[in-house]
Amino acid sequence: MSKILMIVSAADSLVLADGSTHPTGFWAEEVAASHKVLRAAGAQVDIATPGAVRPTVDALSLDSRGGVSETDAEEFRTYLDSIDDQLSSPLPLAEVRLSDYDALYIPGGHAPMADLAHDADLGRLLNEADADGTIVAALCHGVAALLSATTADGGFTFAGRDLTSFADEEERQGGLGDNTPFFLESVLRERGATVETGAPWSDKVVVDGKLITGQNPQSSTATAEATLKALAGR
DSSP states (O other), X not given: OOEEEEEOOOOOEEEOTTSOEEEOOXXXXXXXXXXXXXXXXXXXXXXXXXXXXXOOBOXXXXXXXXXOOHHHHHHHHHHHHHTHHHHHSXXXXXXXXXXXXXXXXXXXXXXXXXXXXXXXXXXXXXXXXXXXXXEEEEEGGGGGGGGGOBOTTSOBTTTTOEEOOSOHHHHHHHSOGGGSSOOHXXXXXXXXXXXXXOSTTOOOEEEETTEEEEOSGGGHHHHHHXXXXXXXTO
């Protein structure tokens, strides 16, 4: 049985470009749909957060304001309730050993921009995973977590790699707009990654060896399925 560590942001707020504070958290679909696909395939999925803090679901991800229908929102709520024991008692990220897992999986919501993007413990894990050939999957704004991984000379560990992320155009259309702390797609390009994005809100997954990335919430199921395919092909 494969063991997958789902790393979820512990942030519940994000400081915007204008200095104001915006409530945030993980995006419900990205955790619920991904966890469901992985567990249905027989994988053991553990959840870790910085400081073992219970993660907060972004209210917009369960609301029509976030483009989520009530039917879908109820499905996500029900699934999140079914894994509440894991969400209420996550593993402390600082104590995780990479050798215990076959893959790392990082869902989004804007919250990872507040903590995971510069978390030293996560950066250590990602560098170990890259060196050891362990599967790393990240989704939507969860791809911001990759920015925590730097080389000894201060470079970006994933420079030169093919990946996708929440697109700048999506941020403008349905995200934080110009008030975002940073445009993720642009920063990844600036750090040296080769970023491929599909049409806004389309299902897009990019696989580069053991690195798997999904563009947006619509890519949640496909990102989890690509992770399972990579695990099967080890």
